[in-house]
Amino acid sequence: MMHTLTIRPLQPADKSAWRALWLAYLEFYQQDLAQEVTDDLLERLLSENGHRALVAFEGDTMVGLVHYLFHDSTWSSQMTCYLEDLFVAPTLRGSGAGRKLIEAVYAxxxxxxxxxxxxxxxxxxxxxxxxxxxxxxxDLSDFVRYDRSR
Structure with a gap:
């Protein structure tokens, strides 16, 4: 039986559960980041400067995360929001957790x-x-992304 899904801001007590989901997210995208990059990200997510994080819980278990940030835009006098990372535990995919995390960023x-x-x-x-x-x-945009060649 599924508990009610709860979405809330990341808190310092969530570090261990967040780290486990973050590492699963990196594995999904076949990325291997240095430990100090992950540590720095976690501190920024908890600092209220720049990146923000919301987490999803089913009961007492963290099952999803979303990271986002606001930034200035050259096309508007108002800031826009970039949803940078979204991850839901594989066992909860299709449960509505991803949608609820995105809707929380919309809010x-x-x-x-x-x-x-x-x-x-x-x-x-x-x-x-x-x-x-x-x-x-x-809405699927018609933009094509390019990255700097190195």
Whole structure:
């Protein structure tokens, strides 16, 4: 039986559970970050400067996370919101947890007085399961992303 899903801001007591989900997220995207990068991110998420984090709980178990930030835009006098990371434990995918996390970011964007309410994000084109959700709650942009060659 599924408990009620609770979404709330990340708290210092959540560090261990957040780290486990973060590492699973990195594994999903086949990324290997240095420990100090993860440590720095966690401190920023808890600092109220820049990045923000919400987490999803089923009962007492953290089952999802979302990281986002507000930034200035050259196309508006108001800030916009970038949803940078979203991850739901594999056993809870399809449960509505991802949708609720995104909707919580939408609510944060609507509540931020300096922001336009706009929210955008990226995903890999092969992330078909997530794209099923994204196609229902967002509009696919026609922008193509480029990265600097190194």
């Amino acid at each position: 944060a964007a609507d509540a931020e007085p300096r922001a336009s309410g706009n929210v955008y994000w990226h995903t890999h084109d092969h992330n078909e399961r997530a794209r099923l959700l994204y196609d229902r709650i967002g």
